[in-house]
Amino acid sequence: MEDLLKQIEQYKQEIDGFVAKAADEVEQFRIKWLGTKGLVKAVMGEMKNVPNEQKKQFGQILNEFKLFAEAKFEALQASNDVSGKSSAKVLIDQSLPGDPVSVGSRHPLSLVKNEMVSIFKRLGFVVAEGPEIEDDWHNFGAMNLPEDHPARDMQDTFYIKKPADGNGPTWLLRTHTSSVQARVMEHQKPPIRVICPGRVYRNETISARAHCFFHQVEGLYIDENVSFADLKQTLYFFVQEMFGKDVKVRFRPSYFPFTEPSAEMDISCLICEGKGCNICKHTGWVEILGSGMVHPKVLENFGIDPNKYTGFAFGMGVERITQLKYQVNDLRLYSQNDVRFLKQFTGVV
Numbered sequence: 058m059e060d061l062l063k064q065i066e067q068y069k070q071e072i073d074g075f076v077a078k079a080a081d082e083v084e085q086f087r088i089k090w091l092g093t094k095g096l097v098k099a100v101m102g103e104m105k106n107v108p109n110e111q112k113k114q115f116g117q118i119l120n121e122f123k124l125f126a127e128a129k130f131e132a133l134q135a136s137n138d139v140s141g142k143s144s145a146k147v148l149i150d151q152s153l154p155g156d157p158v159s160v161g162s163r164h165p166l167s168l169v170k171n172e173m174v175s176i177f178k179r180l181g182f183v184v185a186e187g188p189e190i191e192d193d194w195h196n197f198g199a200m201n202l203p204e205d206h207p208a209r210d211m212q213d214t215f216y217i218k219k220p221a222d223g224n225g226p227t228w229l230l231r232t233h234t235s236s237v238q239a240r241v242m243e244h245q246k247p248p249i250r251v252i253c254p255g256r257v258y259r260n261e262t263i264s265a266r267a268h269c270f271f272h273q274v275e276g277l278y279i280d281e282n283v284s285f286a287d288l289k290q291t292l293y294f295f296v297q298e299m300f301g302k303d304v305k306v307r308f309r310p311s312y313f314p315f316t317e318p319s320a321e322m323d324i325s326c327l328i329c330e331g332k333g334c335n336i337c338k339h340t341g342w343v344e345i346l347g348s349g350m351v352h353p354k355v356l357e358n359f360g361i362d363p364n365k366y367t368g369f370a371f372g373m374g375v376e377r378i379t380q381l382k383y384q385v386n387d388l389r390l391y392s393q394n395d396v397r398f399l400k401q402f403t404g405v406v
């Protein structure tokens with residue numbers, strides 16, 4: 058056993074005196090002493106040859122040795138790539154330029170959403186937000202879409218499994234931010250002037266033109282004497298601010314259960330300037346939003362007197378507006394997080 062003690066003493070001296078001049082020497086130290094085939098392992102392996110009555114004493118000595126080697130390794134690492142005792146210096150050329158810092162950028166959908174919000178804010182709208190997991194009432198029922206209403210099929214819905222006892226409301230992922238309008242009307246009396254930006258979900262197959270989630274900005278204005286002319290003028294103002302003075306708009310009659318009358322709004326295609334292209338399906342026009350006068354039933358659902366108050370509502374997709382503004386032709390790009398796509402928006406505010 059004398060030999061083993063001598064050997065350990067010798068090893069300790071060697072470890073103590075070790076100086077690393079570079080990071081790879083620290084690694085060599087680790088391999089030599091602490092690696093799976095290292096000397097510390099080998100020394101520990103000697104334990105089996107120690108007579109039983111000395112095992113306790115040697116156990117301590119061997120353990121101390123192991124800790125000693127580990128402590129040295131940590132010290133070598135801590136002093137970065139040279140030993141604390143070493144006189145070796147890393148030469149740094151202070152005149153070299155620094156490593157470039159890559160600056161992140163806002164997501165194009167955030168940029169466009171912020172711009173949309175700021176345009177409506179100038180008209181006195183305030184932002185309202187609500188939950189993405191919604192109950193059936195706020196998403197559908199309150200918006201004049203009772204359970205058996207065929208128009209529910211317009212929006213393929215992700216439902217959330219009911220608890221085993223079947224009690225409580227039906228939960229779903231909101232299909233539009235009209236659910237936020239419902240929540241506002243629940244708590245606020247007219248005048249109401251809100252816009253509701255947010256993410257919505259629909260059970261669609263993912264392709265260049267459709268996704269299972271996207272973003273909307275919806276708006277709601279309720280007061281005395283609000284007319285369809287106000288709706289048109291508000292949306293016309295929005296389009297001019299967003300796309301410039303030259304863009305043309307047109308309204309087409311449409312149907313939504315929560316508005317009556319309802320209209321969809323098209324703008325002249327910005328990509329081909331009305332000449333006809335893939336984006337406008339060669340019509341020169343692109344649909345950008347749904348809108349209408351709030352249905353009296355919706356007002357009644359929230360105790361708002363439809364004889365006293367009228368209102369308009371509208372809803373549009375942020376992706377569509379972004380597509381037109383930045384000519385992004387594949388919806389999937391928005392959620393793939395490809396830096397080559399995202400960095401094109403660096404510096405855009």
Ligand code: PHE
Nearest residue numbers: 233235313347348370371372
């Ligand atoms: N909620 C409708 C949709 O998501 C859009 C809309 C909002 C239409 C308000 C009319 C009025 O499709």
